[in-house]
Amino acid sequence: MANSLQLCRSCTHTDLNFRENLAGLFASRRRKPVFVKCCSADEPPADSLSFGSDFDPKKFRHDLKRSENFNRRGFGLKEETLEFMNQAYTSEIIETLKENGNEHTWGYVTVKLAKAYGFCWGVEQALRIAFEARKQFHEEKIWITNEIIHNPTVNKHLEEMEVQNLPIREGKKQFDVVDKGDVVILPAFGASVEEMYVLSKKNVQIVDTTCPWVSKVWNTVEKHKKGAYTSIIHGKYSHEETVATASFARKYVIVKNMKEAIYVCDYILGGELNGSSSTKEEFLEVQLCTTMLKGETEDIGKLVQMTMMRKYGVENVNEHFISFNTICDATQKRQDAMYKLVDEKLDLMLVVGGWNSSNTSHLQEIAEDRGIPSYWVDTEKRIGPGNKIAYKLMHGELVEKENWLPEGPITIGVTSGASTPDKVVEDVLVKVFNLKREE
Ligand code: SF4
Structure with a gap:
């Protein structure tokens, strides 16, 4: 779930003249800092409050954590809680797979389970x-x-x-x-x-x-906001984690993907990259939403770094740019395991996880990019009646497909997002086994 973060310190603006470039986001140390919520509308997010300039989120959180409530x-x-969770969420099928090196055959179906998957x-x-x-x-x-x-x-x-x-x-x-x-x-x-x-x-x-990984990102944002840095958050604007992270930053920009990052960098350079001359209104119309695939995060970090080099000179870049890889360990391991799994010979992939789960969408993305037929389902109810499936693609498009399971022996790659109980994966697999048994 964790966002990625780069921090930029750039030149000086006291007003929001976006035509001059994105530097309005990067307020001067000498002049009064400008607070910019760089979102898709001029309105602040629905739940926001206005704090006075002397409000210190770090101190507030510190005091709150120590209060008796x-x-x-x-x-x-x-x-007793872990016992309940074991009963509710574990799976015998997943246990069998783990005991057999993450691969096992049931009837016509061979299942290959990713080395890292499921609950983090x-x-x-x-x-x-x-x-x-x-x-x-x-x-x-x-x-x-x-x-x-x-x-x-x-x-x-x-x-x-x-x-x-x-x-x-x-x-x-x-x-x-x-x-x-x-x-x-x-x-x-x-x-x-x-x-x-x-x-x-x-x-x-x-x-x-x-999650401590999430609060670690907040600490990073808080630590650097006093240094006149603007946080560039690679994430989805409306995602709860992004909203929370942004609330700890004094100045921030949220970018969904490389395309939006290029747009932002182009602004910083006054249109040098794409020759664009966007107005403030056009800039604000950009939908700043989500995605956090490790490779893309790294590429965005490199792009922002190069932009700051171009603007301030290679020798000064360290004064203007810091990057933090805040992709959490669990997300990274699941993505790495998925890259290995899609290298194997598979007839199809099953990606199991909530349809609003960002980390699951990236697992689906990896399979789609590799050209493997991949089906992202949130529960077993998406399968049937008969050989039919309703599933999502990486960008959330809902698709229905007949005869999605090929005839005869098949090999299925399986993974699940960090918020998916093993029991849900089991229910999906049981549905597949039953369908193949009926052939
Ligand atoms: S995926 Fe898991 S470990 Fe990573 S930030 Fe989310 S809850 Fe924390």
């Missing part, structure tokens, strides 16, 4: 803490500011336990429903500093399940 470790119910440490920890909170506060109302992770099966479990999503009206979360004494869970992607601020004023119990 804040918990980020759990409630001493680890053993951050997700396991977030779920454990959330389930512990439910056990601890069995009578209190429990709210969650967003889906705890992007998996429909897990989110349904929490719903059944009466952990409620904050209602949303006209794009805004309704914090009014939260009363004193309620419990509010912050999901694994974290929450924006504005949301934490609202909750801290309500005297509620806050249970923070934010």
